[in-house]
Amino acid sequence: MKTALIALYVLTVTAPVWIALLAVPQTDHSFSSEVAKNSGLIGIGVLLMQFVLAARLPLTNRFFGLDSVMVFHRSMGIFALALMLVHPVLLAFGEGNWKLLYGLDQTWYIWAGKTTLLLLLVHILISVFRRSLNLSFERWRVLHNTLAIAIIALALLHSWYAGGDLSAFPMQALWVLLGGVAIAAFVWHRLIRPQRLAAKPYRVEDVRQESPDVWTLRLALPEGEVSEHLPGQFNFLTFPNSAAVPAEEHHFTISSSPTLNGFVESTIKASGDLTSQIGEIQRGETVIVHGDFGRFSYTLQRDESELVFIAGGIGITPLMSMLRHMRDTDDKRRVVILYGNKTEADILFRSELADMQSMQEPILHVEHVLSEPDEKWPGESGHIDGKLLNRLLGGDLMKTGFYICGPAAMTDQVVTALRRQKVPCRNLHTESFSLTEDTAPTSARSVLRKWVTALIVVVAVAVTVIVAEMRTDGNEPSGDGHEHSRSHSESA
Structure with missing residues (x-):
C-alpha cells in the first residue's frame, strides 16, 4: 500500500x-x-x-x-x-x-x-x-x-x-x-x-501531578466510544472553554495503555504558552480530541524479539504507554529501559517502573541515568551516549528493537551511536515532539x-x-x- x-x-x-x-x-x-x-x-x-x-x-x-x-x-x-x-x-x-x-x-x-x-x-x-x-x-x-x-x-x-x-x-x-x-x-x-x-467532546476526569512541572490529565471518552489507539501514539487536544489555558490545538503523547477502559491519559510538561498552566485545568472541563496519530509503537514490529527503550525527560510518556500495554497483555518479550534525566527529582513514574521491574510484568530492567546527580546517587551518571550503550547493552543487537524518545540532541546522539554498532536502521524507531523536524536522520522511517x-x-x-x-x-x-x-x- x-x-x-x-x-x-x-x-x-x-x-x-x-x-x-x-x-x-x-x-x-x-x-x-x-x-x-x-x-x-x-x-x-x-x-x-x-x-x-x-x-x-x-x-x-x-x-x-x-x-x-x-x-x-x-x-x-x-x-x-x-x-x-x-x-x-x-x-x-x-x-x-x-x-x-x-x-x-x-x-x-x-x-x-x-x-x-x-x-x-x-x-x-x-x-x-x-x-x-x-x-x-x-x-x-x-x-x-x-x-x-x-x-x-x-x-x-x-x-x-x-x-x-x-x-x-x-x-x-x-x-x-x-x-x-x-x-x-x-x-x-x-x-x-x-x-x-467538538460535537463529541471528552471530559477532564482527573488532573494528577507527577513532578513539580509535569501533570497527567485523565480524559473520559464520550459515551459509547472506546479507546482504539496504539500504545505510543499521540492526540491533538484543544481546551475550548478553559480559563487556565488558551483554546489552541496542540499534540500530546498518550501515556496510558489502550486497555484503560473509558479513559485516555496524557502526561504533559509545563513549558510553553499552553502547557505552563496545565496544572490549573479543572475537572469537568471539556476537551476536543483529534487522534490517534503516529507509528511509534512496538505493536507494529512483531519480529523484534527483544526491546530497548531509551528516553530523556518527558520522552518517557510514549514508552510508558507501551510498557503498560505489555504488562496488561502479558507480553513476554524482554525490555531494557534507559531513562535519562537531570536530577533524581525529575524522574517520572519511578515507583511504577520499580514495581514493574520487581514483579517482572513485563520482563523489565530499568537503568536511570542522571546528568546532574547529587553525591548520594548510586546509579549511572552522565549522558546516554555510545560508551554507556556499549557497556550496558553489548551482545547481539540485530534482532533488538530500539525505541527512542527525548530531546533532539539525545535522539541524534543515540541513533548515531547505535548505527556505529551496526544496528540496522529498520530496528531504530524514534519519536519527536516536533512534527516538522527530523531529529533522527538515520532511523528507519527517516531513511524511507x-x-x-x-x-x-x-x-x-x-x-x-x-x-x-x-x-x-x-x-x-x-x-x-x-x-x-x-x-x-x-x-x-
Missing part, C-alpha cells in the same frame, strides 16, 4: 505535464520555455497536494505516520519553491524576453505569478525560521493557512490565464479537479472535522522518507525535461519576445 500511495502522489503532481503533452503534443516554443512551463505546472501540482498532505488523513497516517508526512510536506514545499523559481528564469531565457523578470509594464496575470512567488518565499521562510522569529504556534498556523490559500488562488489564476496549455479542455478539467480536491481537503481539515469533533523524497524529486525533474524534449523536438529559441507562454495557445 505504501508503494501505491507514493505512486499515486507522483502521478498526481506530474499529471499536468502529461495531460499537456496529450493535449498539445508539439509546440514551436524552445526547449527552455517548455522546461520552464513544465516546472510551473508540476510546482502547482505539488502546491495543490500540500493541502492533502496537511489534512491528517487516516490513510497516510496509518502507513507513514503523521510526523513523517509533515516533514515530507515541508520538503515538498521547498521543492515547489525551487520549481517556481526556475519557471520565470527559464521562461525569460527561452522566450528571449528578460522583461518578464524586471519589467513593470506587465498584464495582471503576470503580476499574479510574481506575487505568488513572493508569497511562497515568505511562506517557506516563516515556516523554517518560526522559532527564530518568535512566532507562537497558533499565530504561525493562522499566517501559514492564510498565505497557503492566497498562494494557491494566485497560482491557479496565473496559470489559467497566462499558460497556453490551459486553453485545452483536458487541462482545464484537471485544474478544476485538483483545485477541488485541495479545497475539499482544506475545508474538511479546518472546518468540517473540527465541528464534528528521504528515499521517497529524493525519488519524487528525481522523477519530477526527469518528467519536466523529457516531456519538454518530446514537445519541442529540438526547436530553437524563437526570440520573438512572446509575452509569457500565453502565445502558445495562439501558435499551437
